Amino acid sequence: MELRVEVDTKSGFCYGVVRAIKEAEVFLDGNEKLYSLGSIVHNNTELSRLRKRGMEVVTHKDIEQLKNSVIFIRAHGEPPSSYEIAARNNLKLIDCTCPVVLKLQERIKDSYTKLRRVNGQLLIFGKQGHAEVNGLVGQVEGDAIIIENIQDLIKVDFTRPISIFSQTTKDPQEYKEICDMIREKVVMAGGLLDNFKSHNTICGQVSSRHPHLKEFSKKHSVILFVTGKESSNGKILYECCKTANPRSYSIESTDEIHREWFMDGDSVGVCGATSTPMWLLEDVAHFLTDKL
Numbered sequence: 001m002e003l004r005v006e007v008d009t010k011s012g013f014c015y016g017v018v019r020a021i022k023e024a025e026v027f028l029d030g031n032e033k034l035y036s037l038g039s040i041v042h043n044n045t046e047l048s049r050l051r052k053r054g055m056e057v058v059t060h061k062d063i064e065q066l067k068n069s070v071i072f073i074r075a076h077g078e079p080p081s082s083y084e085i086a087a088r089n090n091l092k093l094i095d096c097t098c099p100v101v102l103k104l105q106e107r108i109k110d111s112y113t114k115l116r117r118v119n120g121q122l123l124i125f126g127k128q129g130h131a132e133v134n135g136l137v138g139q140v141e142g143d144a145i146i147i148e149n150i151q152d153l154i155k156v157d158f159t160r161p162i163s164i165f166s167q168t169t170k171d172p173q174e175y176k177e178i179c180d181m182i183r184e185k186v187v188m189a190g191g192l193l194d195n196f197k198s199h200n201t202i203c204g205q206v207s208s209r210h211p212h213l214k215e216f217s218k219k220h221s222v223i224l225f226v227t228g229k230e231s232s233n234g235k236i237l238y239e240c241c242k243t244a245n246p247r248s249y250s251i252e253s254t255d256e257i258h259r260e261w262f263m264d265g266d267s268v269g270v271c272g273a274t275s276t277p278m279w280l281l282e283d284v285a286h287f288l289t290d291k292l
């Protein structure tokens with residue numbers, strides 16, 4: 001089959017993931033084993049590559065039992081309780097919390113201190129149970145309301161002061177809609193708009209991909225979006241492609257590609273999430289040109 005294939009040069013790992021993987025590899029160059037607290041990326045192909053090099057993914061429960069080992073903290077960050085376990089068990093840390101996430105954790109802590117003085121509420125727009133969100137909520141001892149969607153606003157008292165922050169990988173448009181709805185509800189409840197503070201903390205590495213992927217998707221007849229099934233950022237960016245081009249398919253590897261998706265002469269765009277390695281996008285492109 002004759003296909004024209006373009007790999008999106010703006011896809012691939014974001015800065016935080018590149019930094020984390022580099023640190024892990026440097027350590028594994030001189031050591032046999034590195035315990036990673038949670039998966040370093042939501043991408044099975046990349047995980048299996050690192051597993052072969054000596055990285056073992058462990059859970060929070062596992063590290064309670066580990067002693068005198070080296071633990072890797074991924075870009076998503078961790079709540080203070082993880083650092084307490086590490087100190088108790090004499091675990092050495094390679095802390096690769098992304099600086100953007102670290103700053104967000106600090107901002108949340110500061111804002112919470114101010115909100116407490118005025119009986120305010122801290123809201124986090126994010127996915128319940130997501131590692132980054134757990135790390136953020138941990139900064140305020142769990143005293144935050146997680147907003148996954150507009151329905152969750154039922155948990156909020158609109159007559160009291162409100163500050164909202166976003167998980168770094170959320171959809172900017174959805175965040176704006178949530179904030180607009182909060183403003184409306186504050187007015188309806190007779191509250192003061194000055195008491196509502198919205199902090200747009202979506203990472204620039206993610207928000208800049210939305211308009212770009214929209215254009216990239218429109219440019220091609222078919223889009224293959226490569227992402228791990230667990231990646232929340234992958235799901236959001238894939239939706240962005242699918243809206244711009246209905247012939248968009250989300251795949252984790254070349255095994256999931258179906259010949260029926262293509263017609264002779266199609267132009268195919270290959271792109272991915274912030275946790276998708278560039279080498280995997282190139283593999284997909286080679287598969288399309290050489291094996292289909």
Ligand code: SF4
Pocket residue numbers: 014015016017075076098099100101168169203204205206274
């Ligand atoms: S998406 Fe942004 S905040 Fe998240 S790891 Fe990447 S660079 Fe850091």
